[in-house]
Amino acid sequence: MYGKKVKLRILFISLLLLIISLTVFLILKSLEENVVYFKSPTEIKTLNEIQSKKIRVGGMVKKKSVVIKSNEINFVITDLKSEINVTYSGSVPNLFTEGKGVVAEGFLKDRNYLVATKILAKHDENYMPPEVKEALGDK
Amino acid sequence: MFKFFEPNKIFLINSKVTKYVLFLFIIVLSIGLLEALVLSPEDYKQSHSVRIMYVHVPAAWISIGIFSSIAFLSMGVFIFKNKNLSLISKSLAPSGFIFNIVALVTGAIWGIPTWGTWWAWDARITSMVILLLFYLIYLLSWRIFDNNDKAIKITSIIAIFGVINVPIIKFSVDWWTTLHQPSSINILSKTSIHSSMLIPLAIMTAAFALFSLLIFLMKYNTELIKIKNKGLDRL
Incomplete structure (x- = not known):
């Protein structure tokens, strides 16, 4: 044709x-x-060397790990396999809560400890009204 | 095959259809805005800032959809040497460009209360910026090249190259870690948006699509008039 x-x-x-x-x-x-925005705690664990460059670590804020001192906040980022401790002084975004996604930008002290200079809350793909969330939570 | 794209016939049809499209657009947009701003519930986590999503997501979808259409039409231009297809792509581009800007701006506005930053150079946002640059260079090259044949060739090439970026935008959130959340609406797996929020999203998408159609028809008619004024019967 x-x-x-x-x-x-x-x-x-x-x-x-x-x-x-x-x-x-x-x-x-x-x-x-360079395309990935952040690394998971497991990837941090397997790093060959700790660079003095700024790095971003992302995962979930471990439940019951947030400790707020006078002008410092400590918490644990987990990917359910590995964990990393984070220290940060400053204000965190409103959506920063335990059990939710977070991205911490800062400097690694060692493979288990990050001093953050910026905290970003990572939103997940779930959208629902509060009533539905409550109903789901009751189960 | 392309008899349907006879410019003179299309001009007459377009002039009539434009009015109805405008009418329909106003109705759908009113319903969509009412649903999105008043009737839909707030989100359990983002509260009212979820309403930005009803503009952000349709705008992003449509800007990507229009660019893909332009690319496919451009392939048609190249394969079938049909210049009318390039006129259609040319007329589609402005609304796609505007919606791309809308998506980036509303995303930045949404980012402040949720992420805690208005900008992040993650894969999703960066690839959307690249799409915007492709739109920009596409629209510019229509203006730069006076010679019509040359403009058609160059714009088609730009669109065909740019379409590689479309799957990158779509899958950026799955291939790499990004600050942007993964898609909530999936064809294969369960949708993670509650139905009370999905309905306004669908209506707003329809409204934006109608707006693009309206702008397209107006722009296309303008292009046809331009050709007529040049004393050319056909392309």
């Missing part, structure tokens, strides 16, 4: 897209270290 030229052009476009996709894939794959 279509001429030979049309078929050739379709082949050309398909190959072009394939080439670009593969190139982009390779670039992103090699840059993965």
